[in-house]
Amino acid sequence: MFSRTKAILSIESGNPELVQAQLAAFTKQVPLLYFMLVTNTVALTITHFGAAPAYLTLYVPGALYAVSLFRLVHWWFSRNRRYTHEEAIGRLRSTYRLTALLGAGFCAWSLSLYPYGDAYQQSHVAFYIANTVVGCIFCLMHLRAAALALTAIVLGPFTIFFGTSGNPVFTALALNVALVTVAMVFILFTYYRDFGALIRSQKELTARQAETQRLSDENHRLANLDSLTNLPNRRQFRAELETRIARAEKNGTGLALGLIDLDGFKPVNDTFGHGIGDKLLMEVGERLTAFAGQGLFPARLGGDEFGILFEAGACAERLHALGEEICAALQEPYVFNGQTARVSGSLGISILGEAGTTADRLFDRADFALYLAKQNFRGTAVVFSAEHEAEINEQGRIQQALRAADFEKEMHLVFQPMVDADTNGIFAYEALARWESPVLGNVSPGVFIRAAERTGIIGRLTETLMQKALEAAQSWPDHIRLSVNLSTRDVVSNRTVDALLEIIARSGIDPARLDIEVTETAVMRNFALAADNIRRLAERGIGIALDDFGTGHSSLSYVHRLPLTKIKIDRSFIVDIATNELSRSIVKTIVDLSRNIGCVCIVEGMETHEQVAALRGLGCRMMQGYYFARPERLEDTLAYRAPSDTIVNVPARKTG
Template sequence: MVLMPSGRRSQQTVSCSDCETVALSPGAIRDEMARAFQPIIRAFLVPVFLFYLFIGIPHLLLRSPADAALLFSLSASTAAIALYLRRSLRLEEASFARLEVIGAGVLLLIYLNTCALLYVDFHPSNLIYFLLLMMLASTVGISNRVVAGVSVITLATMLALAYLLGRDPFFYFSFVSLAGAFSAIGLAVLMRGAITKAVRSRLLAERLRERAERQADFDALTGLPNRRNFFATLEQLIGDDTAPSAGLQVGIIDLDGFKPVNDLYGHAVGDDLLVEVGRRIRQTCPPDHLVARLGGDEFALAIGRPLSEDGLIRLGSAICETLRRPFVVSGVDISISASVGFARYPENGQTVRQIYERADHALYRAKRQTRGDVVVFSECHEAEMSDLGRIEQALRSCDLVKELSLAFQPQFDLMRQRISGFEALARWESAALGKVSPDLLIAAAERTGMMERVTGVLLEKALAAAAAWPKEISLSFNLSVIDLVSSRSIGNIARIVDDSGIDPERLVFEITETAVMTDFERARDSLGVLAARGCRIALDDFGSGYSSFAYIHRFPLHRIKTDRCFLTRLAEDDAIGRTLLRAIADLSANLGLECLAEGVESQEELRTVQSAGIRYVQGYLFGKPMGAVEAGERIAGQASTESRRAF
């Protein structure tokens, strides 16, 4: 079975270069114009049908037999054709060319009826009918050539007949026709301009929506299917009774030594490394294997055909071997390794979640045994899963107040050229394990049910540090998924905020799209509790995987933080990166939200952010995470500098 990512695209990967600048083709605009004008022309055919249906009666009663035959046959034919065309337009979607022909044909029939009436019973005052016909042409003519053609024929006929009446009637109708022509042209220009503008706006919105859907399914950095796409594909395969999913194998690939690359060389080099890692994994795996990037330095693999344990180990070993070969990124020699964990359906679980958890545990074992190893989940591992591991045990037994601390990364206001706040970042110096990464701390806290206690300790420490800052300096604090879906945890957070004595408006609680989508309704209620106290809410890592446009307005948000992937895209396509940043800045402004660009590390990235209209930034260019003492010194130094400027 060839595995393909879920969604509209059938390619195994999608390059970021596919996200070309949105352009509207003339053909697409013509098609949308046809859709817009079809109901107008259908509605116009109703009065045409009724008018020429009933006007035939006085023709038969008041005219001579010869005149009645001419006028009645024309009016009856016009009514019949109008009825037929209206019914045909109801049954199918007409093309631009067909609507153009229909509009021109009906207007010419009206023209012939007018000419016949003047031929039978000529009155100078009846020439005014030609002016009315020009106005009709400006309303129902779908193209300028229809409007112009019918208007020219009508105007020429009217002036020719007026010329036969003499000089004075000719000059009179010349002035009248001039006014009518200007009115018709003005009406045509205004009407088509408004419809064209609406059509362009709708097409542009549709193209942007389609692009957002594509980007929601593929990783912006590597072009591989992302986490959302990967799990959606697995759900489809397991839920499809017709698919041979009994042979489904799931692997998780995690890089060893990637974090030091980011720390030493910055995110730009780290991002380039991830792109190359994705390319090597894709080349190592057979074409029918699905390779995805789940986030960070974690990749995933799905195999849709039976494969023995030895086969999985050989594949995993080949991946590890290709990733052990040195990389040359931006002129820097980099060496990393990878660990791989595999699990199989249905032997290791009946749901996607169960399979993923067991593949993750196999990965944990691979990293725990010897980094760069490959482990296939087995029965002995099932028993180990009941043991939460060393980290969970250390967390349960540790002194949280003593071992947990915070680092603070500055957030900068470009308009005022000063630090506007700090983001609090969790740190754990375990007495038993040493330094534990924040990701592992949060994961362990969530697995052991200690997230509420961890959040409480960290928030109290963060508020205590912020109490010494000036009132205009804000504090950003991250909430986990457990915090958002637990009413008890939110109640505890609200209590800590109330007891701190700090103005709640100085607090910005940051959430991720992944967290809020775990339990949408509970997350919204929890955020409502905090917002009601005056606290502000920020959506972190915006655009990192989910299509969040549909949910922004449903949360009490005050700030959007762009994911670093948008700055990453600058290296691949400067125009696309700038366009996306500008779109997010405009979206934030239209919604009355602040916009903060995260991961700004160079002057070039800063200039791009400024040109996009983004006011707030965060990144190594403005400061790395620092202790509370150093944060206080930065604030004091800023105040001293501003005082000197004042004098």
């Protein structure tokens, strides 16, 4: 009981929200409180002036006025101040104490006036106390402890004083005020309870709003953050690019966009597992973040693709140098639990203004620079330039002409023989596409094949060329094979493979006479789909040749998992084969690998008799190159004769 009473008569310091609400509500009531107190006191002083001693009508009320005025001014000038919880508690407690003191002071002063004057003046004292205290209590309703203290200090003595005065009117008045006091205390408790409930509801609402905002912020963060690397994702990167473009145009500052694609990441995933692949991506993010101090904003755009925003001095030379630093950092080994993985990063950069003024344009130009880096300068940075813009325009003309081309009329094939160096006999022809455009003239295969891939018409072109190649093969002896190349997109297109199988079936050519050549790069882009399509071809009896072997990033496990019948050694290993011991060792390794997995090994790029002799000494037999013949039209294929000095006598190896 005692503890409950103590709690009722105390400031609830353990409820910060309630304390702040009490202080804010009471602050609004302070002017009214002191207005009632002073005006009622002035009125009582006037009615007793001359009847009561001067100290009761001048000095004592003057002191009470001064205290009231001081407190009113103090509250007025601090009404907009924000208080800490501790300061608010201290302010309420001082109000509680001062309420008790002022209540006791005004009550004692007014009762001391009672003996002076007539019955009307005595009635005024009773009216003053009851009226003033009731009004003040209502002003203190937000401070339950202060209101109850004032009730006990003033109305308690008032009831006793007038109830025992012997005057029936005053006795009735005292009884009436006592009953009103009980009702008022009940109202006070009810109001305070509802006030506390309101504050709790507001607190709960605020907490729910805060939680809702937190969840919204978290959702926004997750929607704009890559969960693996903790870098911004594509959405945030695009928004940041738009913002920085607007800022750069407004302030006249520089800006550039960089796109990074990791070279050799898929073999890491397949060799070491996706766990190591994820760790590698995380470390790539850390290495890119290390450049943030140089004004870079890195992001992961998806898969093994990253983006960078360069600000400030974005000149081509500085960007290229910084890009090379980034590529060098990405090329450092990645070591996880004793396992070492290696990848490189190709970087394409476009500069705001020089490459374009919109986000889409910068992305497109950076992507083109990245394409050039991966095709020609893998693991390095390429900054988009005016020359590249001219190349894009030229590619646009080529793509436009390619879309309008009549493949049947404009496309034709030439054939390069593959020779058995032991017999000088031709065992196969490789079909190579040529385009003679009525608008552009002769267009290089390396140009129009890439253009066909970029425009999405490579499948239709491949179907036309396959049809022409099969028709040509019908004029050759049955022992001569036909070799046809598939592009990167062809290998991973189920629709194209379906169409090619149908064309082969209709041609009447035995599928066993046909070889399909695919490159390492084409297979590695989507190994699962490429391997499935290659198996479908192999199941029909078609031979599968892996072209440009040794220049890609595939692992030997991929070679083992494909139904290969031939491996073609890239010409880059042949240039100095007659003089370079390392080149001979690499070729010998590939030859032995081919033999061990049951594949025919074909060497490309033969141009000299010395190269032929060196390769024969390494056990190579099947060859192709300008030394034997350049690509020729169909009518010249049957008239081919190998060079008279092709056959090279190689001493027999010693055994035992």
